[in-house]
Amino acid sequence: MKTRYQILIIGGGTAGIMVSSSLLKKNPKLHIGIIEPSESHRYQPAWTLVGGGTYNYKKTLRPMKTVIPKRADWIKEEVVSIDGKNNTVTISNGRHITYEFLVIAPGLKLAPSLTEGLDESLDKGVVCSNYTDPNHTWQVIKNFKGGVALFIQPPKPYKCGGAPQKVMYLADDHFKKRGIKKNTSVVFASASDIIFSVKKIADTLWKVVNRKGINVKFEHELKKVDGKNKIAWFKVAPDFVEHNPTQLQVLEENGLVGIKYDMLHVVPINIPPDFIGKSNLADENGWVNIDSKTLQHKQFSNIFSLGDASNLPTSKTGAAIRKQAPVVVNNILLLIKTKELGNKVYDGYTSCPFITGYGKMALAEFDYDKNFMPDPKLKRMFIKDSSKEHWRLWILKKYILPYLYWNKMLKGKEV
Template sequence: MKKLVIVGGGTGGIMTATQFLKKENVSVTVIEPAEYHYYQPAWTLVGANTYDFEKTKRKMADVMPDGVEWIKEYAETLEPDKNTVILKSGKEVVYDYLVLSPGLVMDLDGIEGLREALGKGVVCSNYTDPKHTWEVLKNFKGGNAVFTQPTTPIKCGGAPQKIAYLAADYFKKKGLSDKTNVIFATPGSVIFGVKPVRETLEGVLQRYGMHFKPHYAPIKIDADKKIITFKWSSSAENQCVVNEDKLGETMSGQQFIEMPFDMLHLAPPQKAPDFVRNSVLANDAGWLDVDTGTLQHKKYPNVFGIGDAAALPTAKTGAAIRKQVPVVVENISRLIKDQGIGDKKYNGYSSCPLVTGYGKMVLAEFDYDGNFTPDPKLKQMLIKDSSEEHWRLWVLKKYILPYLYWNKMLKGKDV
């Protein structure tokens, strides 16, 4: 019997384990230290007080499939030349096939002052404590509400702007719009890369009167003075930063912008866990060096990578993992039968449910090439164009997707 070891009990790990338990002649081991499993896509809604945080978590024991060997420890070292994972306790776990789906970790030292500021006062993040985000929003009285994201890849790249839209909508409902500047600052050059979605979001920015700041890379937070410093990240020639007096921006040198804030929400810099980054399985940037189609490691054919820690040029979302898992399951199944890698490949599909206000959402679905690829099943919900705002998409986000996640995806069923 072949031994499959999975590192990570998140979406990718549980889905892979569940699907392999249906196959013969494979024993499945999952290495995962966490006590709870979280449905993190709902944390945006928690931060806007429209979803119960307690409903986003379940005990890991309750989602771990029956029949797996669950090792409740941290992976410490990967030794693929020996087909071994060494745990933090020093125990060695040997495998025939390895699937790595460890997710990301927050790099709180990636921005100066972030570690000291995050989760205290008016500095918040849905990525770490969405309940605190709501406290900050609820107590906001006006001024600069700044929303930003780092230069590193992050889970669900659209999440930092979703909460910005929800906040703008909340401020409008509370009569705070006239004395509030909602600012979305990003190191990127556009609000979203997929054209039809971008056009819709540009209209959303205008509707709320939001200040969009492209090429703004956050590098420092002074929580005491309530100032965030950005580096102007554009390499284009003959461009300059346009400062808006009412935002209180000031220039420090030619590349640095200081902006005062009365609330600050940001996605922390993120990276793969150290046991991945420090292993021979990582590329120079610290991500699992896997083939973008087969998800097989480029050097070690019995190792596969799924999800956020993999070096895949697409958005890091649960929707992407939903399409990656079947590819990995089929390829490992074929290798076990000595059939070699098959033709089934991951095309880079990912999706980002972009909440644009209370009761409104856009659903961005796309592939490696940035093509807009809406699911035909959306027509069953009477949604003609998911690149435009629709209340039925909000229903999908708040009610349908969580149900499908807990009751279908984690059970290994096709969704």
Template structure:
């Protein structure tokens, strides 16, 4: 049996479902298939709130069958490789699947081997990650009795670059309600040189950091984790600046600097899924090689890519996907019907809702140039400056965005 589809989509995450839904609902395309092995679809933006004990984990998931567009064909299987010259995708069980147009949106994968020791330590004891198990993060934060609380991130691109900070701000808020905060040093160790790449947002976050007395250590590249001895080892550029110094326990091992911790939160090192990395479709950095404005593959005109797998110089967020989807949908529809591309161009828009306290949030919205680009729709929510902390932005994060996600975005409606 030969499986051929006009549009084949790899990935049933935000990007894949939204592309399929919009092609079917808005463009009336009838021959759309999605390759996705998972039974469950997660709304991951809420995992920050789960990790801080203020959102129910069970409400972050729905059965994949519920979010799959009814008129799409769901191939419940894993993609394993490509033969782009013959318009073919290989799968684990379903054999070869061929297509007229291919959309590659499988998201990213975690490669814990990039930080030796992290795989053994993660999810055990006091080493946690909202990215992998936000319920465990909440246990760690709730049971923390003081000492050095180390928040860090790997040197790879990650989902939502601001997420490793958000949980730190919420943890500080939680601890501030008890005696724990008096005997706690909060350290944020990052390979970066600034707290955030968008100037008005960075200014607000520095105020938050000062209010919460958080020690920022820039230029710290996470190299390995010693779970049993609770030490995170970094390569450190000595000339880098530090902010709100805390006298935490440090050791040296050759060129490496070790920070002793009593709890550690990190994002896992992230890479493109292996079947993408080993294909001919990636750039030198190992991410899907697409045009940053049209999202069309650099070498194959009938392949498009978007979402976390795409090698785009912007943050990997659901908000970016929301702006990428209509461009991919428009281009594919016009290619099918008129053999030409559309005029829409993706400007690198992404956004990171930076929760700074229970009940407070800043919304970092930006483009390829790191310009602050607030969405005019927020004005309707009576938020005049989303670079400042606001409770209405917290309401947006906790209630409005999840509602819009499940009820509008997943169903192919414009938001």
């Protein structure tokens, strides 16, 4: 095994593969190593569709060896530690690898153990999550007979700002098609105090919520899951706001409010990988501490980060990485050539495809300042306003984006 690389990349997910492929496309002579322990590469944006019973889970997986660029070395180990001062990464076989440039893109970790009772309940019975097992989510939705369908949105940060809502809208649509909607209360319990941070999208979502009659409870933070008795316990703000109230079985105990459920969709707390928090590269919350425009580390100029593990103040999505990767690639190539950064910067662009039912979607695209900024290319699909629900956006989500991901983005082509 080689122990020194010109460019070392931590992570074989969307960010790591996009950056490595693009770098080698622009300069095939670069000496690149990719540290990634997993055998499979996952296209997680489609897991919402899997959880809604309209996409095959197997299509979201590819062998890792098929997506790693041929001219890059695959180091199939886990990262134990990073020493930015000495340009060294220690991996799980005990070896030390040095680098000239480091790209940190390992993604984040799901931590169900941080919510009391969730570890024991998750992906069992009627407790499900698209973040962990979308196939189980579909089984829960498909077998639901009526009652309270409870969907949780945790405090930020978490992957894809709209994911906790999207599965709810699909489930509601499915309940309606099966004729059990009249016997069902769909409840959205959110730790936030707003439906979404971009007004144009929020306006659309409120129309969806009101059309479906979904009970929205703001400032409800999940603290405990009692899987045996089917009770979700929340820390609730005393002056919380509620929309479309419905009759529920509510309990109070030890300062928490409990809601009885017949199915529960949760989002486990998202945390940074341990090796980042323990390094000299993290901010106070354990995420990689980088400049929000250049994506360069604030202390070590030869280190960059992007994707879910970074502390960028934007939604953690694959669409964000699509705009972040070219900035990282451009800056590294210029540093190698001229010792200086380029003028290319990241403006915080991210997007969230808001599926609002089978065959319907709105597309939230925005920057750091929450400005709605739709891609001009959408007009080629005859979509005038992507903040509104449209069937063509559903086609984009289900068919076009997966194709672009596997055949363009992971090949280092900008889309």
